[in-house]
Amino acid sequence: MKVVIVGSGVVGLATAYALANRGAEVVVVGDRAPGSGASSNNAGWVVPSLAGPVPAPGAVLKTLRSMLRPDGPVFVRPSLAPSFVRFMWSMLRACNTSTYARSWAATAALGAGTMDALDRWVADGMAFEMHTGGDLEAFLSREEFEAALGGLDRSRRAGFDPQVLSGDEARAMMPQLNDAVVGAVYFPQDRRVRPASVIAALVTRLQAMGVTLIEGAVTGGGRTADGRPRVTGVFGEMSADAVVVAAGAWSPQIARLFGSRLPVQPARGFSMDYEPGQFAGDVMLMLAEAHCVITPLDGATRLTGMMGFGGLDERVVPRRMQVIRQAPSRYLRSWDPGASALPPSAGLRPMTPDGNAVIGRLAPHQDIYVASGHAMLGLTLAPRTGEELATMILDGGTPELLRPFSPARFGA
Ligand SMILES: Cc1cc2nc3c(=O)[nH]c(=O)nc-3n(C[C@H](O)[C@H](O)[C@H](O)COP(=O)(O)OP(=O)(O)OC[C@H]3O[C@@H](n4cnc5c(N)ncnc54)[C@H](O)[C@@H]3O)c2cc1C
Numbered sequence: 117m118k119v120v121i122v123g124s125g126v127v128g129l130a131t132a133y134a135l136a137n138r139g140a141e142v143v144v145v146g147d148r149a150p151g152s153g154a155s156s157n158n159a160g161w162v163v164p165s166l167a168g169p170v171p172a173p174g175a176v177l178k179t180l181r182s183m184l185r186p187d188g189p190v191f192v193r194p195s196l197a198p199s200f201v202r203f204m205w206s207m208l209r210a211c212n213t214s215t216y217a218r219s220w221a222a223t224a225a226l227g228a229g230t231m232d233a234l235d236r237w238v239a240d241g242m243a244f245e246m247h248t249g250g251d252l253e254a255f256l257s258r259e260e261f262e263a264a265l266g267g268l269d270r271s272r273r274a275g276f277d278p279q280v281l282s283g284d285e286a287r288a289m290m291p292q293l294n295d296a297v298v299g300a301v302y303f304p305q306d307r308r309v310r311p312a313s314v315i316a317a318l319v320t321r322l323q324a325m326g327v328t329l330i331e332g333a334v335t336g337g338g339r340t341a342d343g344r345p346r347v348t349g350v351f352g353e354m355s356a357d358a359v360v361v362a363a364g365a366w367s368p369q370i371a372r373l374f375g376s377r378l379p380v381q382p383a384r385g386f387s388m389d390y391e392p393g394q395f396a397g398d399v400m401l402m403l404a405e406a407h408c409v410i411t412p413l414d415g416a417t418r419l420t421g422m423m424g425f426g427g428l429d430e431r432v433v434p435r436r437m438q439v440i441r442q443a444p445s446r447y448l449r450s451w452d453p454g455a456s457a458l459p460p461s462a463g464l465r466p467m468t469p470d471g472n473a474v475i476g477r478l479a480p481h482q483d484i485y486v487a488s489g490h491a492m493l494g495l496t497l498a499p500r501t502g503e504e505l506a507t508m509i510l511d512g513g514t515p516e517l518l519r520p521f522s523p524a525r526f527g528a
Contacts, residue, residue: 117509117510118141119135120142120144120354120356121145121359121360121362122145122359122360125153125155125362125363126314127155127362127364127488127490127494127501129150129318129498130499131360131362131487131502132327134505136326137240137506140506140510144327145351147334150315151312151316154466155311156312157385157463158463158494159409160310160413161496162246162309164224165271165278166493167274168220169210169215170383171210171469173216174263178190189406189423190422191422191424192426193426195427203379204425206469207467207469219470222521223473223497226500226504226518228275229500230500234307242321244309245413249308249397249399250303250304251399252281252303254297254299254300254404255300256446264404271303279301279302281301286300289302289399292396294447297447332349332351334348334363336349336373337370337373338373345359359374360485360487363488364466367466367474374481375480378489380468380474383425383465383491384425384426384465385420385422385424385463386436386437387421387462388440388459389417391456397412400412406446407421410444419444420440431462468489468491470525473487473490473491474486474528475488475518475522476505476518477508477514477522479527485505487505
């Protein structure tokens with residue numbers, strides 16, 4: 117079977133790997149170098165434990181408060197475009213307990229096999245930077261801390277083993293934390309990777325497996341005279357037995373080429389690296405109220421944050437970067453925001469209104485698939501998304517794990 121994948125981010129590449137591993141002939145078409153944007157500039161957290169979707173009970177109020185503050189972690193550039201208004205309205209309606217619980221359970225189930233999948237990648241010869249050590253979510257506000265504890269039962273039931281620490285216990289684990297930290301939650305099983313090294317390893321492996329990687333934008337889509345799906349672009353025309361739309365935040369544009377509508381909107385985030393690393397230790401740190409994360413990597417510290425709704429815009433905003441740079445000072449004993457930071461970068465998280473990824477067949481087609489909308493967890497969920505989608509494409513039917521991610525829930 118021949119499959120064309122549109123999009124060479126981590127989701128497209130992981131899907132290509134899973135398909136090629138099962139003997140499919142695979143072509144990946146990306147409009148720029150593999151992994152450009154979010155797939156390389158993300159925080160590198162491999163965190164099945166953080167399965168909570170963005171639309172959560174109470175999120176609306178928090179977002180509104182954040183929008184009113186110049187240093188708020190969420191910003192929205194309002195638009196009257198019908199797709200944007202529809203998206204925001206649907207997201208608002210998804211901020212309820214039952215939708216949150218459903219999305220959490222589906223994402224946790226898909227993510228549960230992530231570490232095994234990554235270990236299979238390594239066993240298959242992929243070499244990339246990966247660390248164990250878990251992550252610590254540190255709180256300055258007692259109210260936020262207690263609210264977070266309320267959700268830990270479901271984490272325990274899912275086997276993520278969250279450990280609740282007092283401020284002093286957190287400081288014993290991570291001496292850099294200052295006295296303002298009132299408590300923390302530690303997830304011991306989570307890992308971190310250097311995202312660009314994962315992309316490089318995937319590309320090398322795909323090339324060795326005979327997968328064709330093409331650099332050029334897909335600009336057209338449709339069917340050949342004999343009914344096969346086809347895509348067109350500067351590379352000419354390519355037909356296949358199946359097409360996978362894995363173009364991240366740009367997926368709606370590709371879906372439209374096949375007459376389908378996908379409610380995916382971009383949410384911009386920023387990251388910057390300090391080299392040499394400012395932050396010693398083997399545990400990733402989430403600054404809970406600031407919505408920023410710190411990732412210790414070999415010879416570097418990556419600082420990441422912000423969620424900005426406002427179109428397909430990948431520009432870095434210096435004012436927002438300044439907020440991210442300063443955030444660790446509120447949590448850490450010593451943090452020099454100016455120290456040898458490399459130029460910042462940005463990426464677009466592909467978001468859906470209910471916060472869950474959208475993976476499956478794109479109606480009304482039987483041979484056009486989508487794998488997008490992974491929001492804050494695209495790196496984490498890519499390996500299992502690829503494996504499950506490969507099963508769907510090659511074996512037919514819908515794997516049980518993918519049912520909650522069906523595009524049909526959006527009428528797509
Ligand atoms: C700041 C930040 C921090 C994050 N941190 C984490 C984290 O720690 N852990 C985690 O799991 N996730 C994290 N994420 C989320 C994760 O990065 C994304 O969910 C993931 O990268 C999405 O991957 P993707 O392959 O779907 O999309 P993308 O990486 O956006 O790839 C899609 C590709 O399709 C290409 N494309 C677009 N249009 C066309 C076209 N017409 N033809 C061909 N190609 C096209 C794009 O150029 C792009 O290269 C973070 C995101 C951001 C922004």
